[in-house]
Amino acid sequence: MRKVLLMAMGIMLMTSSLLFAAGSAEDGDAKPERYALMMSHMTNAFTMELSDAVKSKAKELGVDLTVFDGGQDVSKQISQVESAINQGYAGILIEPASVDGIKPAAEAAKKAGIPLITVNQRITDQELASAYVGANPVEGGELEMRTAAEAIGGKGKVAFLLGPLGSDAQIGRTQGYYNVLKEYPGIEVAYEQSANWRTDEALKLVENWLQTGVELKAIVANNDGMALGALKAVEDAKMLDKIKIYGLDATPDALAAVKEGRLSATISQSTTEQGLVAMETIVKIVNGEKVPAEIIVGHTLLDKKAVDQMAKN
Amino acid sequence: MSLHSMRELGIVFVFAAILLILIILSPNAFARPANLINIIKQASINGILAMGMMFVIISDGIDLSVGSIVALTGVVSASFAHPGEYPLIVPIILALSIGLFVGWLNGVGVAVGNIPAFIVTLGMMTMIRGVALIVSRGAPVFGVTKAYEFIAGGFLFDRIPLLVVYFTIITLISAYILTKTVFGRRVYAVGGNDISAAFSGINVKKIRISVYMISGLLAGFAGLLLASRTVSGNPTAGQSYELDAIAAAVIGGVSMSGGSGKWYGTVIGALLIAVIGNGLDILNVSSHYQLVIKGAIIISAVLLDVKGKEKAA
Numbered sequence: 120m121r122k123v124l125l126m127a128m129g130i131m132l133m134t135s136s137l138l139f140a141a142g143s144a145e146d147g148d149a150k151p152e153r154y155a156l157m158m159s160h161m162t163n164a165f166t167m168e169l170s171d172a173v174k175s176k177a178k179e180l181g182v183d184l185t186v187f188d189g190g191q192d193v194s195k196q197i198s199q200v201e202s203a204i205n206q207g208y209a210g211i212l213i214e215p216a217s218v219d220g221i222k223p224a225a226e227a228a229k230k231a232g233i234p235l236i237t238v239n240q241r242i243t244d245q246e247l248a249s250a251y252v253g254a255n256p257v258e259g260g261e262l263e264m265r266t267a268a269e270a271i272g273g274k275g276k277v278a279f280l281l282g283p284l285g286s287d288a289q290i291g292r293t294q295g296y297y298n299v300l301k302e303y304p305g306i307e308v309a310y311e312q313s314a315n316w317r318t319d320e321a322l323k324l325v326e327n328w329l330q331t332g333v334e335l336k337a338i339v340a341n342n343d344g345m346a347l348g349a350l351k352a353v354e355d356a357k358m359l360d361k362i363k364i365y366g367l368d369a370t371p372d373a374l375a376a377v378k379e380g381r382l383s384a385t386i387s388q389s390t391t392e393q394g395l396v397a398m399e400t401i402v403k404i405v406n407g408e409k410v411p412a413e414i415i416v417g418h419t420l421l422d423k424k425a426v427d428q429m430a431k432n
Numbered sequence: 433m434s435l436h437s438m439r440e441l442g443i444v445f446v447f448a449a450i451l452l453i454l455i456i457l458s459p460n461a462f463a464r465p466a467n468l469i470n471i472i473k474q475a476s477i478n479g480i481l482a483m484g485m486m487f488v489i490i491s492d493g494i495d496l497s498v499g500s501i502v503a504l505t506g507v508v509s510a511s512f513a514h515p516g517e518y519p520l521i522v523p524i525i526l527a528l529s530i531g532l533f534v535g536w537l538n539g540v541g542v543a544v545g546n547i548p549a550f551i552v553t554l555g556m557m558t559m560i561r562g563v564a565l566i567v568s569r570g571a572p573v574f575g576v577t578k579a580y581e582f583i584a585g586g587f588l589f590d591r592i593p594l595l596v597v598y599f600t601i602i603t604l605i606s607a608y609i610l611t612k613t614v615f616g617r618r619v620y621a622v623g624g625n626d627i628s629a630a631f632s633g634i635n636v637k638k639i640r641i642s643v644y645m646i647s648g649l650l651a652g653f654a655g656l657l658l659a660s661r662t663v664s665g666n667p668t669a670g671q672s673y674e675l676d677a678i679a680a681a682v683i684g685g686v687s688m689s690g691g692s693g694k695w696y697g698t699v700i701g702a703l704l705i706a707v708i709g710n711g712l713d714i715l716n717v718s719s720h721y722q723l724v725i726k727g728a729i730i731i732s733a734v735l736l737d738v739k740g741k742e743k744a745a
Contacts, residue, residue, distance in 0.1 A: 161565070161570050162565055162570050162667060162668050163570065163571060163572075163668065164570075164571040164572060166570065167569060167570045167571050284719065284720065310716055312713070312716075312718070312719050313719040317666075317668070317669070317671075318572070318662045318664060318666055318669070319658060319661070319662050319666075319669055319670075322661065322662055323474055323709070323713075324713055326470055326474065327470070327474075327709075327710050327713035327714055328713065328714075330461050330462075330464065330466065330467040330470055330710075330714060331458075331460075331461040331714050332460070332461065344572070344666075347662070347663070347664065348662060351585075351661070351662060351663055355585065370571075370572070371571075371574070372572055372574035372575070372664060375574065375575065
């Protein structure tokens, strides 16, 4: 058994080294231009949509694109950028695993003179990058909260489901909620807790909140995954007629729930658009064109009306 | 009452004390009968995993792969649960047999390959998470039938959540196997001293493979339940579930060095973890503090238990 295992591992190592060898053999010929996309991770609908969009644009522009998965580990992402610099990529797109920690990678790229664009999240030292393409999370949060506030008539208790505390999207979107709440003194935040983007955690949390008998008017979630967990808890408690639920990201399952009239609305941060624009922009930079330092892709509200309209088109 | 069973009671007192504190702090929400059922429901999935973990730990092993099995069986079973495609039995059988198969692989790695259980199941945890991401293309699987949703979302007599029913049945079966069968006694014997167990004619390899298969099977079932409960199969679900299952077993007095542990201790361990989570959510304790409090309670519960046993002995 052990021998078999050892042999299997050996074969795996050999095949992977062959793959790498094949990769470096391509170094010699300069065309087509090679670009690298560094994703913070590849484990949810958002990151898949973003990378698919970048890939499709690369194909359209006829350039070569390699996607790297950072596995939510900033040190891994830094090493990936460093290797990409050494391997002579023409440009790097990065969806950063950490807004602060990625600095050494951005510095290395700048030093090597390789254009680097941050996608979806700004980094702390944004001036090290050639450009930023993405949505403004604060705007997204504002749009979501404003929609919820108007729907409940500007008064009553609400609860917030937050992403992992300290992540850029969580901070920005939650900031957006509070910006809007300044205009609605009648709204009280009864609960505000992190469910780490996760459906199962949000489900448990909302189940527990509902046990207290608190009269919530709306649950506003930092992402759709958590909104769907909240939706399940509220439906199980047969309280969907009393509590409205809002999400953000416009994932396919959330859109389906909006279409069925269960989820009140979700907000699209135009993920595909971000990916398309980012790929286009990096090619422009590499070709010597001037681009603005910040390219903001807007958010759109997707309530039942908008989703039905989408289905018609 | 014998001295032996007195020793086992330490954790029961700790559990009662925590219940009492929460009842005093939150008489109107925590102590409501509906919430008590809610707590058992929330303890169920972890409790089922903890039952499998108990067999493995008593045999002097560990199974870190259960969280990933939950994710894989969740996404696979949800993929076969779309309306109008397959009968309900297909996703159920798939979840159970995948869990059983991964458990068998773990068992073979440990018993035949002689690789430490920590390493085998750590590797399996990583691999299976990868497979879950591959088969789901990194995004949640949604759009499941009502019947599939009913598996974990349904009620017995309109009152008792089915999750609680499964947890109870699995606990009773586990208790029976562990205390009343030859197999159960052999699991203790192998965990206590595998050399003397082998000398007394026990097929140690067979016992070891069996306990990982039990753990895998229950993890597969838990994956089915979680996907049904969240109405979606999520490749990132079940993260750190293995740690909660280990915590439940260990809080319940299952010794990490193998050979000892009681089923009712594990049940109390699982309930304790759910009680703490529920109580802190209801008291609106911030997620940051919740982590600190949970960890501290786990350590002090075991510490009090150990001290109590020392005194009794």
